[in-house]
Amino acid sequence: MILLAKSTGETLLEHTRRVLQLALALCERLPLAPEEQFPLVREAALAAAGHDLGKAASGFQKWLRREELDWKGRRHEILSAAFVSGLPTATEEAVFAVLTHHRQIPSDGLRPVSRSLLLDDAGLPPGWLTMCAELHENAEAFNQLWDEICHEMDRLDLASERLPSKLELRLDPAWLDGSRLSGQLAHIPFERRRHASMLRAILMGADHLGSGHVSLPSEVDWSAYRMSVPPRPFQSRTGALDGHVILKAPTGSGKTEAVLLWAKRNVRQHSKLFYVLPYTAAINAMHGRLAATLPSGKESVGVLHAHAAHHLYERLRNDYRSDPLAVERESRVRAQLAREMYYPVRVCTPHQLLRYTLHGPGWEQMLCDIPNACIIYDEIHAYDPALAGLTLGSAELFSRLGARILFASATLPAFLQREIQSLFPLTAVTPDIRLDGDREVLVQKRHRVSIHRGTLLSAVDDILRCASEGQSLLLVCNHVRSAQDLYLQLCEGLSRDSVELLHGGFNAQDRRAKEFRLTAEPLPRVLVATQAVEVSLDLDFDRGYFESAPIDALAQRMGRVNRYARREPAKIVIASETISKYPLYDPKLTADTLNRLALLRSEIGEGELSSLCDAVYAAGYTPEQRHTFDERKRHPFFVEFEKRLLAGREEDWVRSVIEQFDGRADVLPRQLVPSHAALRREGRFLEADSLLVNVRVASMRQDIDTSNDPWIINAPYDSELGLGRTSSKIR
Numbered sequence: 163m164i165l166l167a168k169s170t171g172e173t174l175l176e177h178t179r180r181v182l183q184l185a186l187a188l189c190e191r192l193p194l195a196p197e198e199q200f201p202l203v204r205e206a207a208l209a210a211a212g213h214d215l216g217k218a219a220s221g222f223q224k225w226l227r228r229e230e231l232d233w234k235g236r237r238h239e240i241l242s243a244a245f246v247s248g249l250p251t252a253t254e255e256a257v258f259a260v261l262t263h264h265r266q267i268p269s270d271g272l273r274p275v276s277r278s279l280l281l282d283d284a285g286l287p288p289g290w291l292t293m294c295a296e297l298h299e300n301a302e303a304f305n306q307l308w309d310e311i312c313h314e315m316d317r318l319d320l321a322s323e324r325l326p327s328k329l330e331l332r333l334d335p336a337w338l339d340g341s342r343l344s345g346q347l348a349h350i351p352f353e354r355r356r357h358a359s360m361l362r363a364i365l366m367g368a369d370h371l372g373s374g375h376v377s378l379p380s381e382v383d384w385s386a387y388r389m390s391v392p393p394r395p396f397q398s399r400t401g402a403l404d405g406h407v408i409l410k411a412p413t414g415s416g417k418t419e420a421v422l423l424w425a426k427r428n429v430r431q432h433s434k435l436f437y438v439l440p441y442t443a444a445i446n447a448m449h450g451r452l453a454a455t456l457p458s459g460k461e462s463v464g465v466l467h468a469h470a471a472h473h474l475y476e477r478l479r480n481d482y483r484s485d486p487l488a489v490e491r492e493s494r495v496r497a498q499l500a501r502e503m504y505y506p507v508r509v510c511t512p513h514q515l516l517r518y519t520l521h522g523p524g525w526e527q528m529l530c531d532i533p534n535a536c537i538i539y540d541e542i543h544a545y546d547p548a549l550a551g552l553t554l555g556s557a558e559l560f561s562r563l564g565a566r567i568l569f570a571s572a573t574l575p576a577f578l579q580r581e582i583q584s585l586f587p588l589t590a591v592t593p594d595i596r597l598d599g600d601r602e603v604l605v606q607k608r609h610r611v612s613i614h615r616g617t618l619l620s621a622v623d624d625i626l627r628c629a630s631e632g633q634s635l636l637l638v639c640n641h642v643r644s645a646q647d648l649y650l651q652l653c654e655g656l657s658r659d660s661v662e663l664l665h666g667g668f669n670a671q672d673r674r675a676k677e678f679r680l681t682a683e684p685l686p687r688v689l690v691a692t693q694a695v696e697v698s699l700d701l702d703f704d705r706g707y708f709e710s711a712p713i714d715a716l717a718q719r720m721g722r723v724n725r726y727a728r729r730e731p732a733k734i735v736i737a738s739e740t741i742s743k744y745p746l747y748d749p750k751l752t753a754d755t756l757n758r759l760a761l762l763r764s765e766i767g768e769g770e771l772s773s774l775c776d777a778v779y780a781a782g783y784t785p786e787q788r789h790t791f792d793e794r795k796r797h798p799f800f801v802e803f804e805k806r807l808l809a810g811r812e813e814d815w816v817r818s819v820i821e822q823f824d825g826r827a828d829v830l831p832r833q834l835v836p837s838h839a840a841l842r843r844e845g846r847f848l849e850a851d852s853l854l855v856n857v858r859v860a861s862m863r864q865d866i867d868t869s870n871d872p873w874i875i876n877a878p879y880d881s882e883l884g885l886g887r888t889s890s891k892i893r
Contacts, residue, residue, distance in 0.1 A: 216241030551794030
């Protein structure tokens with residue numbers, strides 16, 4: 163009898179062979195010393211060899227062949243673990259990995275645990291005797307399969323082992339007990355729990371990759387990385403440093419190149435690299451940049467955020483011009499691979515690394531990926547106190563696990579730099595005004611700032627005059643509706659093809675089209691945007707008009723005007739009043755920023771912006787913010803990592819600790835429902851999802867119909883104006 167592993171007809175031998183090969187490949191890419199790697203390889207191989215043997219049970223085989231509707235909820239991995247536990251060289255850690263490679267350890271009775279093993283007091287599942295009897299029905303095929311597997315992994319010493327007449331799960335019950343006082347945490351030493359968690363990560367990763375029929379990509383040859391131009395002195399200094407670094411350098415000065423030189427210096431054999439950015443648009447842009455810049459980057463750089471598949475869909479469309487369904491499949495596969503132990507370089511949000519440190523799904527990968535990793539946190543000043551605390555607490559834990567960390571920013575307040583420097587010894591790097599090359603980026607004056615008393619609506623005449631003179635203008639509002647109001651008024655004085663509107667109220671399909679137009683030459687005469695433009699596109703306008711905001715947000719906006727200082731200092735006009743009556747930023751920080759900017763009488767550069775940032779944020783966090791920051795930074799999973807490492811258990815970290823989506827949701831405008839349904843009928847699900855708009859639920863709750871999937875919003879949508887307005891209002 164040929165035993166199957168999948169309902170597709172894939173045999174159990176084929177699947178096991180593939181998982182075994184991937185488990186060995188994953189082990190070989192771990193940055194471990196030989197004395198630690200060798201026993202891990204043997205245990206991982208044994209776990210991979212036995213992980214699906216329980217599928218040989220006759221009832222499971224009938225289900226795979228569609229002769230039965232189901233297997234009545236029985237778990238094949240328990241049978242697999244029982245057989246492996248009887249092998250003479252099997253460790254409890256390997257048995258545990260097999261037992262839990264699909265499910266978590268049982269609940270401790272105090273809180274529910276999703277997707278956990280259901281076991282009785284004797285550590286056995288319901289229907290155990292029936293499961294064993296069904297496995298023995300295929301004993302001959304089982305033993306033949308095991309013999310072939312042993313030859314595959316070159317373990318002839320185990321080839322003589324046969325399915326015993328009585329199966330027992332030989333595992334210390336403490337492994338399956340999640341209680342703090344009497345279970346695994348109390349009776350299993352930390353090193354064994356860590357080792358079991360690593361084996362579980364390797365087995366789960368190999369099983370997922372093997373089921374997807376993928377092979378590991380090439381590792382990045384960092385020795386081949388070169389800058390396209392001679393480095394500035396601060397870039398060379400950054401690239402010569404070993405260990406942790408804070409890099410503070412102006413926008414447009416080559417900060418990313420300096421970061422990559424540091425990575426080239428600090429990566430070790432099989433090191434992973436994580437490039438962490440706060441916003442999705444910036445992550446997508448960096449993914450494209452690294453994929454094009456790094457040797458073998460196209461296949462070795464992954465992107466990891468909630469909408470990564472949509473980003474990948476756009477990048478892959480040219481590769482499958484005539485087959486949109488193939489693009490769909492490949493995009494989803496690549497997005498999922500970024501969550502596995504697959505890509506050697508990953509660009510991600512901070513939340514994805516918090517999935518590791520707060521023991522979210524798949525957290526065990528941290529134990530394999532983080533040692534000797536290089537982790538780059540870019541623009542950490544953009545985080546709120548809670549996320550900043552969690553991020554710095556995670557960074558400190560990563561450093562204890564052997565990672566090297568670099569913090570990079572153009573506007574890092576001094577108080578936050580002190581917080582970072584309190585974590586572990588770091589070297590701070592900034593451009594040195596005494597050195598040619600560095601002096602250039604420090605002394606250059608890119609902007610002339612003036613304060614406009616009123617809103618941007620009252621500055622429209624000045625905006626129209628500058629636009630008529632041929633200048634490209636960037637206008638940034640704090641709210642979507644304010645940007646729409648300003649855009650509508652400008653369209654009364656300018657042709658619609660010379661004005662572009664960009665904000666978060668567009669669906670992905672329309673936003674991509676707008677961003678494509680913005681990256682093509684020439685720039686529109688006027689771009690009206692919200693703060694989303696601060697961190698996304700690499701743009702360079704002649705003049706800027708901004709609504710008031712704290713200095714760090716204004717500095718990011720100013721970085722999109724005269725970006726490379728190739729022209730005379732550009733005029734920046736900041737409106738003292740906002741169009742919306744609802745403040746987006748802290749009013750005190752905004753007022754202090756305006757007052758200090760009003761005192762400046764000359765052209766300004768990065769030195770002045772940095773000093774202003776330090777002055778505005780001199781007091782640091784408020785007492786309430788400080789409490790939140792400290793509490794998150796000292797999360798028990800960080801400071802008591804060894805005590806709280808519970809193998810085989812995941813935490814509900816998204817809802818319990820982080821408000822990851824800040825009360826936002828993707829909704830479908832009612833008028834797009836027919837288009838959405840048509841795309842789904844054709845199997846083009848990612849294209850259908852690109853019609854959804856991300857909104858803050860609280861502000862539009864009365865317009866959202868949550869009885870549908872996806873949620874439907876009863877608000878007008880226009881591809882030119884976005885959600886809530888129609889272009890018919892433009893005369």
